[in-house]
Amino acid sequence: xxxxxxxxxxxxxxxxxxxxxxxxFIPSFFLENFSILETHLTWLCICSVFVTAVNLVLYLVVKxxxxxxxxxxxxxxxxxxxxxxxxxxxxxTFHVIFVLYGxxxxxxxxxxxLFAVTLSTFTTVPCLCLLGPNIxxxxxxxxxxxxxxxxxxxxxxxxxSSFVGAWLGAFPIPLDWERPWQVxxxxxxxxxxxxxxxxxxxxxxxxYWNRKQLTYKNx
Numbered sequence: 001x002x003x004x005x006x007x008x009x010x011x012x013x014x015x016x017x018x019x020x021x022x023x024x025f026i027p028s029f030f031l032e033n034f035s036i037l038e039t040h041l042t043w044l045c046i047c048s049v050f051v052t053a054v055n056l057v058l059y060l061v062v063k064x065x066x067x068x069x070x071x072x073x074x075x076x077x078x079x080x081x082x083x084x085x086x087x088x089x090x091x092x093t094f095h096v097i098f099v100l101y102g103x104x105x106x107x108x109x110x111x112x113x114l115f116a117v118t119l120s121t122f123t124t125v126p127c128l129c130l131l132g133p134n135i136x137x138x139x140x141x142x143x144x145x146x147x148x149x150x151x152x153x154x155x156x157x158x159x160x161s162s163f164v165g166a167w168l169g170a171f172p173i174p175l176d177w178e179r180p181w182q183v184x185x186x187x188x189x190x191x192x193x194x195x196x197x198x199x200x201x202x203x204x205x206x207x208y209w210n211r212k213q214l215t216y217k218n219x
Contacts, residue, residue, distance in 0.1 A: 005150045006208050012058045013154070013200040019054040020197060023047040036190075037180050044114045044189060048121040059129040064151040082133035090124040091116045098185075101170075108184055115185040115192075122162040122196040126155055150207050153214065157206065158199030165195020 023046045028034045036043050094116035099105050103112045130151055131137040140146040147153045169191020172182055181187055207214065
């Protein structure tokens with residue numbers, strides 16, 4: 001494992017965190033009365049767009065899984081279409097899971113779906129950027145001892161932390177504190193966001209701290 005790989009990982013994660021910060025402050029210059037709580041659905045859309053755009057740009061610039069083989073235009077178009085389909089499938093799958101776990105079935109459908117879009121942005125988009133629409137590669141990365149690079153190791157951490165954050169965010173909802181952030185799905189989306197940011201911050205540090213113990217199959 002090279003220290004340069006960890007530095008590149010730290011820089012890319014810093015930009016991803018910066019994209020979330022931008023999604024909080026930039027809209028306030030163009031939208032009146034913009035805030036995370038009062039205009040939560042608007043912020044979810046903006047945050048998802050910002051994070052997705054930064055992930056795509058970073059993937060094209062950094063190219064963590066660069067291949068020596070040249071791909072044809074038709075292959076790239078097919079791959080892009082598959083990625084879009086996978087993302088939509090992820091959104092609908094998360095939406096169904098949320099409903100099964102107690103989210104309103106008919107009421108607040110838009111809120112639930114945008115939460116699914118946001119969680120897909122934090123989890124599925126990085127998987128698609130790094131691994132592509134390849135289910136076998138996804139299963140390999142999230143299996144025990146299946147990672148082959150610091151990027152995949154980081155992907156594990158950020159994805160799991162996003163899920164854990166969303167799960168922890170659901171705990172305050174039934175409490176009778178009567179706070180505005182307890183309205184569905186604000187606490188869950190905030191939890192997922194904090195979990196995603198925590199994963200971005202922790203993963204490079206954890207990998208650097210354990211770099212002597214970590215071994216990858218392609219090294």
